[in-house]
Amino acid sequence: MKHGVVTGSSRGIGLATVELLTKQSGFKVIGSSTSGNNPLDNSNFKCFKLNLANSDSITEFVEDLEDVKLDFIVNNAGILLEKWDASAINMKELKQTFDTNVFGTIEMTEMLIPRLNSKAHIINITSDWGSFSEQNFDAFQPHYKMSKAALNMYTKLLSKRLEEKHIKVSSLDPGWTQTDMGGKVAPRLPKDVAADILNLLNDDVESGQFWHQGNVRAW
Numbered sequence: 001m002k003h004g005v006v007t008g009s010s011r012g013i014g015l016a017t018v019e020l021l022t023k024q025s026g027f028k029v030i031g032s033s034t035s036g037n038n039p040l041d042n043s044n045f046k047c048f049k050l051n052l053a054n055s056d057s058i059t060e061f062v063e064d065l066e067d068v069k070l071d072f073i074v075n076n077a078g079i080l081l082e083k084w085d086a087s088a089i090n091m092k093e094l095k096q097t098f099d100t101n102v103f104g105t106i107e108m109t110e111m112l113i114p115r116l117n118s119k120a121h122i123i124n125i126t127s128d129w130g131s132f133s134e135q136n137f138d139a140f141q142p143h144y145k146m147s148k149a150a151l152n153m154y155t156k157l158l159s160k161r162l163e164e165k166h167i168k169v170s171s172l173d174p175g176w177t178q179t180d181m182g183g184k185v186a187p188r189l190p191k192d193v194a195a196d197i198l199n200l201l202n203d204d205v206e207s208g209q210f211w212h213q214g215n216v217r218a219w
């Protein structure tokens, strides 16, 4: 039985991921939402309250896990505060974005590292919008793009740090996906990304890579 955490499991990609994982035999999943509620009702699933922008909430979430050892963490929760055509830096929004997408995600991950089993896998959900190789790069969504670029660097650093423990760390670019964040006309569905995440968890992949639809992509 593999035990793991998927943050932001109340909707979108996170919800599709916990739905898919708990349909497989051999997965027990702890999800999170800012309210503590979750639409999924499954005996292999529990959801706890987590606000990544608040250190006390992160500590309480980790305490809620009790003494469970983990085989995977999917750092999926994230925010995109900017309008689609916003390119100016707004310091309040930049800090808010980093609080959740970077600082909170890293704070929680660091608290969970001592509970990881050997051969565990940490998957950071980042984005093409956090890459330095994006085609059609533009000046929009600067806060979000910088936050995902920082998380990609955390993936690379952590994969080196945890190499000797045989713990894998990956970034995954879901592609533009139909969710509250991605909107209704995006080409990918949350279940497509959930399948990518499941494959990444099941496959014996090289650590420290950036994945998109089952292939390694450029940072």
Ligand SMILES: NC(=O)c1ccc[n+]([C@@H]2O[C@H](COP(=O)([O-])OP(=O)(O)OC[C@H]3O[C@@H](n4cnc5c(N)ncnc54)[C@H](OP(=O)(O)O)[C@@H]3O)[C@@H](O)[C@H]2O)c1
Binding pocket: 007, 008, 009, 010, 011, 012, 013, 014, 032, 033, 034, 035, 050, 051, 052, 053, 075, 076, 077, 078, 079, 100, 125, 126, 127, 128, 173, 174, 175, 176, 177, 178, 179, 180, 181, 182, 183, 186
């Ligand atoms: N959709 C896309 O096109 C796309 C493309 C590239 C990358 N991504 C990335 O994929 C991931 C999932 O995105 P999505 O499209 O599924 O987003 P979504 O539908 O907006 O869902 C976001 C999830 O994150 C949680 N969350 C938001 N703020 C949080 C906080 N402060 N603390 C803890 N949890 C928080 C939400 O919980 P509540 O329900 O409680 O608010 C929700 O479960 C994100 O990291 C996103 O950046 C998405």
